[in-house]
Amino acid sequence: MQVNQTKSQFVAVASIAAELSAVMEVAKEISLAAANAKAIAFRAGEKAKGFQPITDFINELAKDTIELVNNINEYAFHLYRLTVNEQRMTEACRRFEKVGQLAVGARYADSLATPLQEVRLRTQICHREFIIQVSELLIKLADVMHPARAARVIAANSRIEASQAGEYLQSLQAVAESVDNAAQIINDKVHKCRSALTIINVAE
Amino acid sequence: MRMTKIYEGAYQWIMFGRDVHKPEKIIDTNQYMVRTANRCLLIDPGGIELFAPMLAAVLHHAPVEEITDLFASHQDPDIISSLGLWDQALPNAKLHAATLWEGFLRHFGCETIEYVPIPDHGGVINLGTTELQIVPAHYLHASANFHIYDPHAKILMSGDVGAALEAPGTPVFVDNFDMHVEKMRFFHQRWMPSNQAKRAWIDRVRKLDIDILAPQHGRMFKGDDVKRFLDWFEALQVGIAV
Numbered sequence: 001m002q003v004n005q006t007k008s009q010f011v012a013v014a015s016i017a018a019e020l021s022a023v024m025e026v027a028k029e030i031s032l033a034a035a036n037a038k039a040i041a042f043r044a045g046e047k048a049k050g051f052q053p054i055t056d057f058i059n060e061l062a063k064d065t066i067e068l069v070n071n072i073n074e075y076a077f078h079l080y081r082l083t084v085n086e087q088r089m090t091e092a093c094r095r096f097e098k099v100g101q102l103a104v105g106a107r108y109a110d111s112l113a114t115p116l117q118e119v120r121l122r123t124q125i126c127h128r129e130f131i132i133q134v135s136e137l138l139i140k141l142a143d144v145m146h147p148a149r150a151a152r153v154i155a156a157n158s159r160i161e162a163s164q165a166g167e168y169l170q171s172l173q174a175v176a177e178s179v180d181n182a183a184q185i186i187n188d189k190v191h192k193c194r195s196a197l198t199i200i201n202v203a204e
Numbered sequence: 205m206r207m208t209k210i211y212e213g214a215y216q217w218i219m220f221g222r223d224v225h226k227p228e229k230i231i232d233t234n235q236y237m238v239r240t241a242n243r244c245l246l247i248d249p250g251g252i253e254l255f256a257p258m259l260a261a262v263l264h265h266a267p268v269e270e271i272t273d274l275f276a277s278h279q280d281p282d283i284i285s286s287l288g289l290w291d292q293a294l295p296n297a298k299l300h301a302a303t304l305w306e307g308f309l310r311h312f313g314c315e316t317i318e319y320v321p322i323p324d325h326g327g328v329i330n331l332g333t334t335e336l337q338i339v340p341a342h343y344l345h346a347s348a349n350f351h352i353y354d355p356h357a358k359i360l361m362s363g364d365v366g367a368a369l370e371a372p373g374t375p376v377f378v379d380n381f382d383m384h385v386e387k388m389r390f391f392h393q394r395w396m397p398s399n400q401a402k403r404a405w406i407d408r409v410r411k412l413d414i415d416i417l418a419p420q421h422g423r424m425f426k427g428d429d430v431k432r433f434l435d436w437f438e439a440l441q442v443g444i445a446v
Contacts, residue, residue: 102260111267
């Protein structure tokens with residue numbers, strides 16, 4: 001493993017953490033929008049009867065997204081720990097090799113062979129685990145895309161239901177827009193996470 | 205890396221320093237090793253930049269698996285920022301360092317090496333055939349700071365006390381105390397924060413039988429220069445930045 005590759009891992013893992021944090025914020029906004037929509041639909045009564053079950057769907061989607069992101073955050077943190085360990089071991093390999101060059105002729109120079117071999121092996125194991133975790137994280141990120149896509153469909157349905165809500169039309173349309181925007185943002189952020197991870201895979 | 209044997213008995217003390225390949229802008233440091241028949245203690249093993257030349261030098265005296273103990277007088281990077289690398293190299297080692305600094309030192313990486321916390325009142329490092337005393341030197345300069353005293357070899361490894369900032373390649377022992385004083389003055393006045401701590405340390409150290417006072421920077425003191433240093437340090441006002 002090269003030093004530059006470890007650096008790109010740090011950048012990728014940091015990017016994922018930042019994007020996931022943004023996804024979490026947006027999911028919380030959707031949850032708020034759902035509560036707001038529920039209150040409006042309640043006030044609108046019969047005029048927004050079709051809208052009421054939609055608000056429950058929106059809330060469920062927000063909850064699902066938050067749960068998934070929490071789960072993914074744990075993966076991202078584990079990836080970060082693996083990257084730190086790998087960086088330390090990579091650096092150790094580099095320095096041990098330097099010791100080998102400087103210790104030529106030293107009585108006990110050979111005693112470094114075992115630690116060097118072991119740290120190389122640990123680095124390989126660590127990197128393999130990193131790659132496995134990246135693959136699993138890519139699958140988890142695909143899971144987040146599902147509620148985001150569903151949210152866009154719900155937003156389209158919400159617009160139709162809102163059109164029959166009389167004086168509540170504008171308020172409910174605003175809710176639909178808000179859900180649609182949020183879903184789009186989540187989609188973009190998750191796409192960025194996947195791109196960052198794909199760069200690491202390509203670097204292999 | 206220059207290697208100087210400073211004690212030869214049933215075991216040895218070896219001083220490492222004056223590395224000609226040291227990057228220019230990092231401070232020069234002295235590292236010490238106590239080598240017994242089958243164990244080895246590294247005292248203030250040094251910064252990360254020094255790891256490769258230091259370990260290469262150590263391998264002239266001991267195999268990796270016999271480096272069983274590390275000691276850090278305090279938490280500074282020139283003392284122990286190499287810890288993460290030793291952690292990868294040493295399968296069965298202990299780090300003796302202040303309880304107060306454990307959470308800080310672990311930032312350097314300490315998962316394989318066992319951290320042995322030193323309480324404020326000090327303790328001992330048992331190397332099997334010999335036992336070294338851990339002498340409190342708090343606030344000289346770090347808030348938790350320790351020195352190592354070997355009553356058999358009569359050596360006090362005194363951390364930053366006695367340190368001097370000198371040109372590269374300087375001799376390892378003070379040869380003219382009066383001329384050496386100016387190389388130590390600013391270092392002690394500016395890095396040492398407390399006259400009270402200084403007096404407590406001098407009272408403690410005057411009771412020890414010392415042939416060599418071995419600081420972490422600059423030259424070592426031997427014979428009468430040890431007493432000359434204690435007298436000079438006692439009279440010096442420290443903590444001058446406030």
